[in-house]
Amino acid sequence: DETPLRGVMALPPAHCMTVGRDNLRIWQYFDIDPSNKLKFRDDREYADGFLEVFTKALTARMRANGIIGTDLSGGIDSSSIASLARKLLNDGPVNGVDRIEAFYLNFPDPESDERRYVKEVVGKWGLPLHVAEPTLAALPDCTAEVRQHFHLPSYPNGAMARGLMCEAAALGIRAHLGGSGGDEWLSGSSRYLADALRGMHLRSFIRRWRYDARYSPGPSLTDELRRAIVPLLPRGFRRAIHRMRGDNPAATLLDPGFLKRSGLSERIEKHRQRYPGLSLSDADFHSGFADAWMLHTFEMEERMASSVAIEPRYPFHDRRVIEFAARLPEEQRFGDRRPKEVLRNAMLGILPESVRNRLDKGEFSHVFIKTFARYGGDFFESMEICRAGWVRPREPARMFREALDFHRRGERAFLEHIWPLAFIAAVEIWFKVVILGSERDRFASQELCA
Template sequence: MCGIAGIFDTRGLRPIDTALVDRMLAAAPHRGPDGRGTWTAPGIGLGHLRLSIIDLAGSPQPMPSNDGSVMLVFNGEIYNFSELRRELQAMGAHFRTDGDSEVIIAAWQRWGTECLSRLHGMFAFALYDLRQKTLFLARDRLGVKPLFSALLDDGSLIFGSELKQLLAHPGLGRAIDPLAIEDFMTWGYVPDARSILKGVTKLPAGHYQLLRHGAPVPEPVQWWDISFADRATGSVESLAEELVDTMQAAVASRMAADVPLGAFLSGGVDSSTVVAMMAGASSDPVTTCSIGFDVAALDETAYADRIAEQFQTTHYRRMVGSDDFAHVDTLVAMFDEPFADASALPTWRVCQLAREHVTVALSGDGADEALAGYRRLAFHHREDQVRGLLPSGLRRGVFGALGRAYPALGWAPRPLRARGTFQSLALDSEVAYARTLSVTRAETRGGLYSDAFKRSLGGYAGEDAMIDLMRQAPARSGLDRAQYADLKCYLPGDILTKVDRASMAVSLEAREPLLDHRLIEFAARLPETMRVRGTTGKWLMKHAMRPSLPEDILFRPKMGFVTPIAAWLRGPLAGAAHAIASGDLVQSGWFAPEAITALVDTHLSGRADTSRTLWQLLMLERSLARLTRSEIKVSSG
């Protein structure tokens, strides 16, 4: 696990300033405290920060091939590198090291871009071939590891693991993309299809670019995608057995390390499953780490304690207190782009705790997307079943009228809160799911924006790209399409961004065994009844784990990392909320000050909970102030 950075001359073979590459590395020292290296040649400069995990002394980077014709910088882990190494040795390859980096080089020399399909793991790398004069940039299937790039006015393409590394280059512009503001206000993060800064791009998950000097920068090429178009056959028990076998193999492959290794343990199904399988594969006690809250309704540590006791782990836990709101600016610096998933705070805290005891930690991320664990997916599936019973015209008319007439009742028990369901049923499946996922709904966003900012959007809405993605998905059903959107948008944009930045901020490697691509591909073929039954998601996984985990762990309502943002914004952050109405966002001309004031007053008075949107605005304001160094401006291009 490391950080990479580099400069590529798209116009020719001009000299690259080594000091500039090193400056980009120095912007993110947390990604590689164990080593730093740079290499330059005409037209190319590569830099690497190392967090040593495997072959601790033998795999420094940038790494040359045996013949010196290839140079690599690599962030991530290749879990099947030992098998690939043996295969390549049988074909005549020779290796100097015992790590996975050299295997990528040999795979490129043997198979070219086709090498990617043979790599099992998480990765973002830059490989320069001196003979072909090409730069090969690649990102793993699900987007576990990030890769930012920007083409500068002088023809230099700069790239790095974090946006802060690109910001270290003096040639990078700082104009804000208005469409990214709309995206952020929709989702609470800036999706991979865009960046907060005009001209900066993110290589999408499962894509690569092959660049040549003197040629235009090509569009990314997709080398992997997930398909929900096929259905597996077999009994419940045979599919459950296959699921367990696949998960066990994924966990075992991610336990290889030459440094201390442990796991995050929340007490939910996913982390408990990973810990159970780690315990079964290890002769030593598993090290587990949990975070709790001093708000009893949000605290899950009792469940984590039960799993730790059941599997006799060496367990550590820490509480997040009400004073943790003071770390808002730390989160802003950690993520660079505005990021409003409030669970980033406890994620960072549990990473801090883990790093005190281990260098690698396994997480349970990925199962909710792969196996339909989110409650919203079960609801969407049931709504789609209703949509299938009625002609669209009748459905829009009947449920549209009910949605307008029925009171909101946000305070009432869930069965009585039918207004949102009626409104959703009046919409097409894809539109309804995008609306469900959005943090701040389109009508609310429209009321917050100034007229000038609305014009700069040119009719663009943040939900548009997801709706199009779902309609074009290789899928059979609405549930398939919703899961596809989660895997392609929400997972890399929110969940994996959160875990990567929070873990690397403390120099911890996080591994996600439930995102093994073979597990993802298996889950995508499962019949819908194996994923969702009634209101129960991840049904087959819960059924398969019954022999190993308690019933109340398997079937209790999903909580996740919930942070008391609403209370903070009525308490210690109330002043910060008020300041938004007169701060940089209003001064920029993007937002209507009276609309923000009304939003703040509504929350502080207790008339409604508008904390999620207020948290977005707070994170946006502080992120942009840091990014632009008080030069906030919107690009009109």
């Protein structure tokens, strides 16, 4: 519920606020219960139940004046939305919509090129397809964005869709469907490794471990094993291990004095959610329901889309879909050697088989490296937030050089650095504009909360 301004609070997810003459009341109006599992007879019943709920969610978000846009990346999430929407329109207009236009970001990089899958979806349903080039934001673009919204600029993986949104707006599109939410609610939890180990479900453990090793771009096998074992240890042991390993990235990046002044560790601990009685996987699912990071990215995506008068809509984030997914057994979220089992089964006959059964997905982290390069070679070398005592001097430059070296050698270790660098870059640009730049007087009466 915190914001960058002290005393200015955000309403938490699923909460309502009423303001009366003498009081202010905030209460939670909606929650999920992952422990109340659905018990259908077989995979087909789970798939049919999901398809019914998902169709309602999609139909509700297709309300527009004649035309609606949709992302089509070639992945299973956006392909499911585009295909099902086109299928619904075959029976006539839906909520005022009689036409759907698909949009694809064209990346020449082999790890991001999904044109083969996109063509199969387009061919199956006859979808009009618009191909846009990804946008690599330059510093003037980021500065202009901060001046407009007085907030952090878009991260590279969000800014890359700016040109696509502009093209959609030029076609008269005012509502655009996106696939966000499929990963969050239907992919299963990485904590399942610990659940499987605790329950001695060794075959399930090995299948999941092998999948993560092959298709997850980040952790090593050692990291995966540690992630399976550490959550099963007593809480005091876990804290000791994290301290010994230096698992707090904030302590590595942020100035020790700043950490102490801001009380960051205490504030994080204060807001940490705990869910006694739930499995580790279900607790992980529930924590995502009120995830601050998800809300932060939503706000950024909506700001960018609204700048060209488009409303982004996400069927997978429909309350009915979330409630259904929460009650799924874990094997329906991550089935026999593959994630999103229930979605894959629900899309039988709707998606091309090559898309429905694909296990890999496009990898777009190179966009971060290319964007940082556009900022200029000395951007991370001399930073105002280091001089202000927020970030350790020389640490951003070291991290950037290391990420660049890993990327040039084709080592995926660079992935560990891209998000810390993205955060540092965004705060630096914001700091220069709002604190040091021409907009500082507008915030003179506000107290910044680090």
